[in-house]
Amino acid sequence: MGVDPGLTRCGIGVVEGSVGRPLTMVDVSVVRTPADLDLSRRLLRLENALDEAVRTHRPEILAVERVFSQHNVSTVMGTAQASGIAILVAARHGLSVRLHTPSEVKAAVTGSGRADKAQVTLMVTRLLRLAQAPKPADAADALALAICQIWRGAAQDRLAAAVAAQAGRSAR
Amino acid sequence: MGVDPGLTRCGIGVVEGSVGRPLTMVDVSVVRTPADLDLSRRLLRLENALDEAVRTHRPEILAVERVFSQHNVSTVMGTAQASGIAILVAARHGLSVRLHTPSEVKAAVTGSGRADKAQVTLMVTRLLRLAQAPKPADAADALALAICQIWRGAAQDRLAAAVAAQAGRSAR
Numbered sequence: 001m002g003v004d005p006g007l008t009r010c011g012i013g014v015v016e017g018s019v020g021r022p023l024t025m026v027d028v029s030v031v032r033t034p035a036d037l038d039l040s041r042r043l044l045r046l047e048n049a050l051d052e053a054v055r056t057h058r059p060e061i062l063a064v065e066r067v068f069s070q071h072n073v074s075t076v077m078g079t080a081q082a083s084g085i086a087i088l089v090a091a092r093h094g095l096s097v098r099l100h101t102p103s104e105v106k107a108a109v110t111g112s113g114r115a116d117k118a119q120v121t122l123m124v125t126r127l128l129r130l131a132q133a134p135k136p137a138d139a140a141d142a143l144a145l146a147i148c149q150i151w152r153g154a155a156q157d158r159l160a161a162a163v164a165a166q167a168g169r170s171a172r
Numbered sequence: 173m174g175v176d177p178g179l180t181r182c183g184i185g186v187v188e189g190s191v192g193r194p195l196t197m198v199d200v201s202v203v204r205t206p207a208d209l210d211l212s213r214r215l216l217r218l219e220n221a222l223d224e225a226v227r228t229h230r231p232e233i234l235a236v237e238r239v240f241s242q243h244n245v246s247t248v249m250g251t252a253q254a255s256g257i258a259i260l261v262a263a264r265h266g267l268s269v270r271l272h273t274p275s276e277v278k279a280a281v282t283g284s285g286r287a288d289k290a291q292v293t294l295m296v297t298r299l300l301r302l303a304q305a306p307k308p309a310d311a312a313d314a315l316a317l318a319i320c321q322i323w324r325g326a327a328q329d330r331l332a333a334a335v336a337a338q339a340g341r342s343a344r
Contacts, residue, residue, distance in 0.1 A: 039271075040263035043256055067249055077239055077252050084253025085260060088219055091212035099211075 001059035002145025003050070004138045005067065005083035006075075007033055007042050011142030012050070014057045015128065017150050025128040027057060028139045039078075043085055050089045062090035063149035065141070066099040098156070100148050105141070108148035120144050173231035174317025175222070176310045177239065177255035178247070179205055179214050183314030184222070186229045187300065189322050197300040199229060200311045211250075215257055222261045234262035235321035237313070238271040270328070272320050277313070280320035292316050 004011035010031040017023035031049040033042035054062070064087060067080045090097045103113035109123045121140040125133045127147060134140045176183035182203040189195035203221040205214035226234070236259060239252045262269045275285030281295045293312040297305045299319060306312045 038263075038269070040259045040267075040269040043260045044263040047260055080249050080252035081256025081259070084215055084256040087212045087253070088215045088257060088260075091210075091216040095212075097210070097212040 001053065001057060001061070002063045002142040002147075002149065003083075003086045004065050004141035004145060005079055005086055006138060007039075007046070007078035007082050008035060008075075009136060009138045010046055010049070010082055010086075011136075011138035011140075012053050013134075013139065013142030013144075013146045014053075014059060015143060015146035015150060017147075019151060019154055022129075023127055023147060023150065025130060025143060027053075028134050028143055029053070030136060030139050030142075039081075043081060046082055047085050047089060050086055051092075054089060054093050054095065059095065061096045061098055061149055061153065062086065063098045063100055063145045063153070064090075065105065065145060066101045068101075098149055098153055100145060100152070104152065105144050105148045108151050109144045117141075173225065173229060173233070174235045174314040174319075174321065175255075175258045176237050176313035176317060177251050177258055178310060179211075179218070179250035179254050180207060180247075181308060181310045182218055182221070182254055182258075183308075183310035183312075184225050185306075185311065185314030185316075185318045186225075186231060187315060187318035187322060189319075191323060191326055194301075195299055195319060195322065197302060197315060199225075200306050200315055201225070202308060202311050202314075211253075215253060218254055219257050219261060222258055223264075226261060226265050226267065231267065233268045233270055233321055233325065234258065235270045235272055235317045235325070236262075237277065237317060238273045240273075270321055270325055272317060272324070276324065277316050277320045280323050281316045 002013045013028045014026035015023050016026050031046055033045050064083050067083050087097050106115040106120055107113040110119045117137050121133050124140045124143045134143055174185045185200045186198035187195050188198050203218055205217050236255050239255050259269050278287040278292055279285040282291045289309050293305050296312045296315045306315055
C-alpha cells in the first residue's frame with residue numbers, strides 16, 4: 001500500500017505483485033479533508049480513513065512518501081503531520097513502513113528521478129494496465145509509491161541486511 | 173495541558189489555573205524515544221504516552237507548540253509528526269486543541285517574545301512556585317505552553333468569537 005500523504009488530499013494506492021511479474025492494482029482512493037475544518041478533526045478523519053484502508057486490504061508493507069522541509073513550505077507541516085498519522089496507523093497494525101523520496105518513486109516508475117507528474121501518471125497507467133489514468137495526481141502518486149516499494153523494496157531490504165551483517169562482523 | 177512536541181524528547185506539562193489567580197503545576201514529564209528505533213515505533217510510543225497522559229489528567233484544552241518549517245530543518249519533520257500525533261490524540265478524546273508560536277509562549281511567560289530558554293525556565297519556575305527548575309528545557313517549555321494557554325487562550329477565544337460574529341453580520 002502506497003500513501004501520498006496530505007491533509008487536503010491523501011492518496012492511497014494498493015498494488016499486488018513482485019519483481020519480474022505483472023503488477024495488479026487492487027484499489028486506489030483519495031481521502032479529502034476540508035481546509036476550513038479544525039486541524040484536529042482533519043487528522044482524525046485521515047486516521048479513520050487510513051485505518052479502514054489497512055483493515056480492508058491488509059497490505060504487507062506501507063510505503064509512504066518521505067517529506068522534505070525545503071519543498072512546498074506552506075503545506076509541508078500538514079503533509080508531515082499526515083505522514084506521521086499514516087506511519088502511526090501502520091505501526092498500530094504491526095505493518096512494516098518504508099519511506100521513499102519523490103525522486104526514488106519517479107525513477108522507479110519512469111526511469112528518471114526528474115520526471116514530471118504527467119510522465120508518472122502515464123507510466124502508472126501503463127504498468128498497471130489501467131483503462132483510464134488515475135486522477136487526481138495524488139492517486140497516481142500513491143500507486144507509484146506502491147510500485148516503487150515492490151520494485152525497490154526487496155533490493156533495499158537485502159542491502160540493509162548486508163550492512164547490518166557487516167556491522168555485526170566489524171563489532172566482533 | 174501543554175505539549176512541546178518532539179520525537180527524541182516530548183514535554184508534557186499540566187497546569188491548573190485561570191486569569192488573575194495563582195497557577196498550580198499538576199504534572200510534568202518528558203517522553204523520550206530512542207533515535208535508533210524505527211520511526212513507526214517511536215510514533216507509536218509517543219501516542220501511547222500522550223494517550224495515557226490525557227486519560228490520567230483529563231485536561232480541558234491541549235496547547236501544542238506551532239511548528240515552523242524554517243526552524244531546525246534537520247528535526248522539523250519529526251517535530252511536525254510528533255505534533256500531529258498529539259493533536260490526533262486530543263481530537264480522539266474530544267479535547268479542544270490550540271496552537272501557540274514559540275514567541276507567543278515566550279511573551280506570555282517572560283513579557284518578551286525573544287526571551288532565551290533560561291529566562292523561560294526561570295519564569296516558569298517562579299510562576300508555578302516550584303522548588304526546583306523543571307528539566308530538561310522541553311519540560312519547562314511544555315509548562316510554559318500550558319501557562320500561555322491559560323493566560324492568552326481566553327482572550328484569543330473571545331477575539332475569534334468576535335471575528336466570527338462580524339463575518340456573520342457581513343454575510344447577511
